[in-house]
Amino acid sequence: xxxxxxxxxxxxxxxxxxxxxxxxxxxxxxxxxxxxxxxxxxxxxxxxxxxxxxxxxxxxxxxxxxxxxxxxxxxxxxxxxxxxxxxxxxxxxxxxxxxxxxxxxxxxxxxxxxxxxxxxxxxxxxxxxxxxxxxxxxxxxxxxxxxxxxxxxxxxxxxxxxxxxxxxxxxxxxxxxxxxxxxxxxxxxxxxxxxxxxxxxxxxxxxxxxxxxxxxxxxxxxxxxxxxxxxxxxxxxxxxxxxxxxxxxxxxxxxxxxxxxxxxxxxxxxxxxxxxxxxxxxxxxxxxxxxxxxxxxxxxxxxxxxxxxxxxxxxxxxxxxxxxxxxxxxxxxxxxxxxxxxxxxxxxxxxxxxxxxxxxxxxxxxxxxxxxxxxxxxxxxxxxxxxxxxxxxxxxxxxxx
Ligand SMILES: Cc1ncc(COP(=O)(O)O)c(C=O)c1O
Numbered sequence: 422x423x424x425x426x427x428x429x430x431x432x433x434x435x436x437x438x439x440x441x442x443x444x445x446x447x448x449x450x451x452x453x454x455x456x457x458x459x460x461x462x463x464x465x466x467x468x469x470x471x472x473x474x475x476x477x478x479x480x481x482x483x484x485x486x487x488x489x490x491x492x493x494x495x496x497x498x499x500x501x502x503x504x505x506x507x508x509x510x511x512x513x514x515x516x517x518x519x520x521x522x523x524x525x526x527x528x529x530x531x532x533x534x535x536x537x538x539x540x541x542x543x544x545x546x547x548x549x550x551x552x553x554x555x556x557x558x559x560x561x562x563x564x565x566x567x568x569x570x571x572x573x574x575x576x577x578x579x580x581x582x583x584x585x586x587x588x589x590x591x592x593x594x595x596x597x598x599x600x601x602x603x604x605x606x607x608x609x610x611x612x613x614x615x616x617x618x619x620x621x622x623x624x625x626x627x628x629x630x631x632x633x634x635x636x637x638x639x640x641x642x643x644x645x646x647x648x649x650x651x652x653x654x655x656x657x658x659x660x661x662x663x664x665x666x667x668x669x670x671x672x673x674x675x676x677x678x679x680x681x682x683x684x685x686x687x688x689x690x691x692x693x694x695x696x697x698x699x700x701x702x703x704x705x706x707x708x709x710x711x712x713x714x715x716x717x718x719x720x721x722x723x724x725x726x727x728x729x730x731x732x733x734x735x736x737x738x739x740x741x742x743x744x745x746x747x748x749x750x751x752x753x754x755x756x757x758x759x760x761x762x763x764x765x766x767x768x769x770x771x772x773x774x775x776x777x778x779x780x781x782x783x784x785x786x787x788x789x790x791x792x793x794x795x796x797x798x799x800x801x802x803x804x805x806x807x808x809x810x811x812x813x814x815x816x817x818x819x820x821x822x
Contacts, residue, residue, distance in 0.1 A: 449749045449803075450749075451746075451749045451750070451751055452749060452750045452751060452791050452796070452800045452803055452804055453751050453791060453793075454751035454752060454753045454789065454791055454793075455629040455753075455791075455793055456793050456795040456796075457628035457629055457633055458685070458688075458795065459628075459681075462684045463681045463684050463685070466680035466681055466683070466684050467677050467680060467681060469680065470676045470677050470680045471677065473676075475676055476675055476676050476677060477673055477675050477676060478500075478656065478673045478674060478675075478676070479676045480676070481676035481677075481679035481680045481683065482500050482673075482674050482675075482676055482679040484679070484683060485500055485634075485674075485679035485680075485682050485683050485686070486498040486499065486500050486639070488683060488686055489624075489639055489641075489682075489686060490641075492606065492607055492614060492616075492686070492689070493614050493616045493617050493622065493641045494613070494614055494617045496616065496617055496622075496641040496642055496643055497641065497642055497643070497644075497645070497648040498639050498640070498641050499639065499640045499641075499642075499648060499651040499652055499655065500637065500638070500639055500674040500679060500682075501637070501638045501639070501640065501655050501672040501673070501674055502636060502637060502638065502672050502673060502674055502675075502678075503625065503627070503636055503637065503638045503672075504532060504601075504603040504623055504624060504625025504626070504627065504638040505532045505535060505536060505625075505638070506638050506655075506672040507623035507624065507625075507638035507639060507640040508532065508533065508536035508573075508599065508601060508603075508623045508638075509535075509536045509539045509540065509672075510640060510651055510654050510655060510670075510672055511599055511620075511621045511623060511640050511642075511647075511651065512536055512537065512539075512540045512542065512571070512599065513540050513654060514647055514650035514651050514654050515571070515597055515599070515620065515621070515647065517537075517540055517542050517570050517571055517597070518540050518541045518542055519541040519542065520542075520568060521542040521543070521568060521569075521570035521571070522542060522543045522544075522545045522566060522568045522569045522570065523537045523542050523543070523544055523545065523569070523570060523571045523572070523573055523599075524544075524545045524546075524547050524556075524561050524564045524565070524569060524571070524572040524573065524596075525537060525544045525545070525546060525547070525556075525572075525573045525575070525760075526546065526547060526548075526549055526555065526556050526574075526575050526577070526760075526780070527546035527547075527548075527759040527760045527761040527762075527775065527777055527780045528549050528554060528577070528756065528759055528760075528777075528779075528780040528783050528784065529575040529577060529601070529756070529760060530603075530755070530756065531760055531763060531765065531766075532601075532603070533573060533575050533601050533760070534546075534760045534766065534769075535765075536573075537573070538766075538769075542570065543568075543769065543772075544760070544766070544769060545564050545566070545569065546564075546759075546760065546761045546775050546777060546780075547560040547561050547563070547564040547777075548560040548776070548777045548778065548779045548780055549577075549777075549779050549780055549783060550583065550779070551779045551782070551783070552714045552716060553577075553580050553581075553582065553583065553714070553716055553719075554577045554578060554580065554727065554783060554787075555574060555575060555576060555577050555580060555581070555582035555583065556572070556574045556575070556582050556583075556587060557583075557779070558583050558586030558587050558589070558590055559586075561586075561587055561590050562590045562593075565590065565594050565596070569594065569596055570596065570597060571596055571597040571598065571599055571620075572587060572590070572591055572596050572597075572598055572599075573598075573599045573600070573601055574587050574598070574600055574601065574619075575601040575603075575604075576600065576601065576602050576604060576605035576608055576615045577604060578604060578713070578721075578723070578724050578725040578726075578727050578755070578789070579604055579605045579608050579631065579696075579721055579722035579723050579724035579725065580605070580608065580713070580715065580716070580719060580721050581605065581608050581609070581610040581615050581716075581719055582600075583716070584598075584600075584610055584615075584618040584619075585610075588618060597619070597620045598618065598619030598620055599619055599620060599621050599622075599623070600615060600616055600618060600619040600621070600622040600623065601623055602615040602616045602622045602623060602624050603623060603624055603625035603627075603630070603638075604625070604630065604631075604724040604725070605624075605631075605722055605724065606624055606630065606631045606632055606689060606693075606722060607631070607689055607690070607693050607722050608719070608720060608721060608722040609719075609720040610718055610719055610720075611718040612718075616641045617641070617643075620642060620644060620647070621640055621641065621642040621644070621647060622640070622641045622642070623638060623639070623640050623641075624638060624639040624641070625637075625638050626638060626639070626678070626682055626685075630724065631689065631692060631693065631696070631722055631724050632682070632685040632686055632688070632689045632692070633681070633682070633685055634674070634678040634679065634681045634682030634685065635677070635678050635681050636678060637674050637678045637679070637682055638674075650667075653666055653667055653669055654667065654669045654670060654672070655669065655670065655671075655672040655673055656669060656671070656672075656673055657669045657670065657671060691794075692794040693722050693723075695794035695796075696722060696723040696724075696792055696793070696794055697721070697722075697723060699723070699726070699792045699793075699794070699796055699801060700713075700721070700723045700726050700792055702798075702801050702805070703726055703790060703792065703801070703804065703805060706801075706802075706805035706809070707728065707805055707808055707809065708809045708812055708814040709731055709808075709809065709811075709812025709813065709814060710728040710729065710730055710731065710788075710808060710812060711728055711729035711731075712728055713726060713727050713728065723792050725753075725755060725789040725792065726789060726790050726791075726792035727755070727787050727788065727789045727790075728787070728788055728789075728790060728808075729783075729786040729787060729788075730742075730786055730787075730788050731812065734782075734785040734786060735757075735784075735785040735786075738754070738785060738786055738787070738788055739754075741788065741811055742754065742788050744811055745788075745807055745808060745811060748803075748807035748810070748811075749803065749807065750790070750791065750803060750804050750807045750808070751791060752788045752789060752790055752791075753788075753789045754787060754788060754789070755787070755789055756784060757784055758784065759777065759780045759781065759784050761775045761777065761780075790804055790808065791804055
């Protein structure tokens with residue numbers, strides 16, 4: 422994102438997949454798929470920290486950890502430099518490594534499975550529930566084997582996974598649960614926040630997330646010993662300078678990132694309300710696509726608003742996305758290729774045959790529509806109008822907001 426975009430407070434992006442949102446509609450600015458906020462408060466926080474001279478894992482990081490605790494029921498919080506680092510550090514500090522298997526969804530960002538491979542363990546892919554797009558507890562139960570050490574539910578798009586069902590399977594087989602909550606800041610299940618169900622939960626502060634820190638991550642846990650290990654591991658195994666107790670890495674968060682994260686955290690509740698309001702408008706207005714279902718007891722935070730496009734799968738979905746873009750609406754596909762089909766997981770894929778029909782179907786049908794809090798009512802109307810027109814409901818049919 423550019424400085425001008427940053428200073429205008431609305432750095433815009435097509436999507437992680439590189440969607441350009443080049444509109445064919447004359448005079449209309451395209452509706453962006455995502456719009457990370459870097460406003461004057463964020464800029465002021467960065468300048469303040471840089472002038473202070475305390476720039477790495479100092480007071481801002483400590484304050485960010487303390488404040489983030491309020492979002493996760495007072496769990497211990499350990500800030501690191503990315504969500505991937507949080508997942509990797511948690512698995513490593515739990516002693517998961519070579520010879521172990523970790524059950525993960527294949528329908529996720531590659532980072533979930535990358536973290537498993539980074540500690541030398543094997544990802545075992547289980548299928549998803551077609552409603553929530555998250556791990557199906559029955560599929561998890563079927564994937565358990567003698568080497569399974571943990572299960573990693575991903576709260577995809579901001580919708581919590583079925584933690585009661587997954588928790589029962591984990592308990593029955595003595596598995597650790599590591600939640601990938603990188604897309605789900607503040608989402609709850611029967612009032613309980615994600616990140617508090619498992620042994621540990623991990624969050625990302627990448628710019629397009631519901632809140633960001635430019636880059637960054639947070640590991641949260643109730644376990645004091647795991648907290649201590651995480652604190653050591655992120656800082657070369659040191660609590661005291663040059664008294665390295667264990668082998669560690671440099672996964673430290675800077676105070677610059679933490680200061681931005683603190684500004685964003687203060688606005689998360691307001692932004693989540695807007696995401697929910699936007700999702701309601703889309704639910705009410707869209708015709709012809711399958712809008713995202715919300716399971717009982719779930720407070721969705723709509724990191725993405727993901728529909729299923731009608732038709733015969735991938736080609737129809739891709740054509741729909743391209744036409745939507747021509748009408749000035751940026752859509753994005755998360756994720757077009759399931760992890761088990763990525764070249765980076767070819768070896769794991771070769772070791773067995775994965776039967777993941779719901780994962781394959783989702784990868785061919787999903788499309789995320791703009792839902793971010795910076796959308797104006799007019800932009801929302803354009804999203805609904807363009808999508809409905811493509812489904813044969815007229816240019817403005819179904820728009821109720
Ligand atoms: C589901 C999921 N897991 C993990 C990550 C990794 O987070 P980060 O990009 O901060 O390393 C992301 C970020 O995109 C994600 O969406």
